[in-house]
Amino acid sequence: MKIQNTMTGNKENFQPIHNNRINLFVCGPTVYDDSHIGHARTYIAFDVVARYLKYKGFSVFYLQKHHRRGRQDHPESCGDGR
Numbered sequence: 001m002k003i004q005n006t007m008t009g010n011k012e013n014f015q016p017i018h019n020n021r022i023n024l025f026v027c028g029p030t031v032y033d034d035s036h037i038g039h040a041r042t043y044i045a046f047d048v049v050a051r052y053l054k055y056k057g058f059s060v061f062y063l064q065k066h067h068r069r070g071r072q073d074h075p076e077s078c079g080d081g082r
Helices: 037-055
Strands: 002-004 011-013 021-031 059-068
Touching: 021 037, 037 059
Parallel strands: 021 059
Antiparallel strands: 002 011
C-alpha cells in the first residue's frame, strides 16, 4: 500500500512503526454551532481508513478527539484549540 507523504509530496510504501500495530489519532471537527452533515466527513473518512487497515490485517487503535468552540481544556492540541 502506498500513501502520500505530505511533507515531500511523494507516494511512499506504508510501513507501520511497530510491526503490525497502527495507532491512528485524529482531530475531529471543531463544532461552532449545531451539528450538520459536513461534520460527518471526518467521521466517515477516517472510519473508512481504520476499517480498511483492519481488513488488510493490521491491528488498529483509533482515537478521535472532539472539540466544541469556546472550550479551553487543552488549547495546545489539534489545531486552534477551540
